[in-house]
Amino acid sequence: MTRRDYVRDGAEIYKRSFATIRAEAPLDGLPPDIERVAVRMIHSCGMVDLVDDLAFSPDVVRSARAALDTGAPILCDAHMVASGITRRRLPADNEVVCTLSDPRVPALAKTLGTTRSAAALDLWADQLDGAVVAIGNAPTALFRLLEMIDADAPRPAAILGLPVGFIGAAESKVDLAEHEAGVPYLVVHGRRGGSAMAVAAVNAIASEAE
């Protein structure tokens, strides 16, 4: 078989990727724990200018990691997010939850007059207290989460708010960043986001290994 000329060593690919990101991305103003998360998020999408749209509370990584260390579940809005989280990086064999396919969700969505993605969050009620929430798809899920917190639902330890798209994504992330409850958060403002970025954020918070 003809061997094409490319790097085949997985560890070397990671090392060179992360070095390229650190050489090109404007990471200087970031706290070290946020920097690690930003690097991995950039790695997931190939865009160093992602940093320009990054916003966060200074304690978000600390709070999310402490929650994971004590066994908190990770609540995801989409199956792709749940699928991408690297289980061996999780410090306490943490449960990864996505309720989107629960058979109760379609009826719940109809009753609530909202999307299935948003309705699925109502099934998180028992697990929300102190959880790490990763929203990588639906703006309606993030809006719904804020409404639940407005209505005195238990508070998660951190919200990684990375819905993507053209209708509501930017607005939902502004609402999260300005939310008066002050739950630790991380967002990429604007239309960009997605399951890969949400996964990258969780994987970076779960373990320092690069």
Place this chain on the structure above:
Amino acid sequence: MTRRDYVRDGAEIYKRSFATIRAEAPLDGLPPDIERVAVRMIHSCGMVDLVDDLAFSPDVVRSARAALDTGAPILCDAHMVASGITRRRLPADNEVVCTLSDPRVPALAKTLGTTRSAAALDLWADQLDGAVVAIGNAPTALFRLLEMIDADAPRPAAILGLPVGFIGAAESKVDLAEHEAGVPYLVVHGRRGGSAMAVAAVNAIASEAE
């Protein structure tokens, strides 16, 4: 519960999203079947300028769809890609395959001196002929696929080449676009790509429903 002001109707969100994309993205030069795929890929990442980096063979959507209609499997390099494909859109209950977690892969990667993502493709041999391949993560997987075709492996019906990142992603997509075997392809040149884009391409090809 306080109701925030946002669109909650899933169908309406899709409709407005796709209208926004069609109003903003430079789609004019694209054949209609490619345009549909491009719109859905843009929807998955929130970036209308994705079109600038799109390259394809004119027959890629036709070839991939014909393959799906006759029951071809969809071969994916990453679990997130396999996870995101909407099963109810598939025209022939097509099999969605990801061999990355196969227990033979780590040893195979060691023997071949390559990544697990690339080695996993060797387990596609029996299914590659006429399949739809969706690469949404690893440049090494796309390079490996081209090497296999160079070595007279059976040809897939189409290659959706959307690896992401800083080391090899851009190069692997150039190699695909210039590959002399002429397998129908679609790529986003440069560093951008990812599982969500690969999923969007498959979902758009599988069904005209928006």
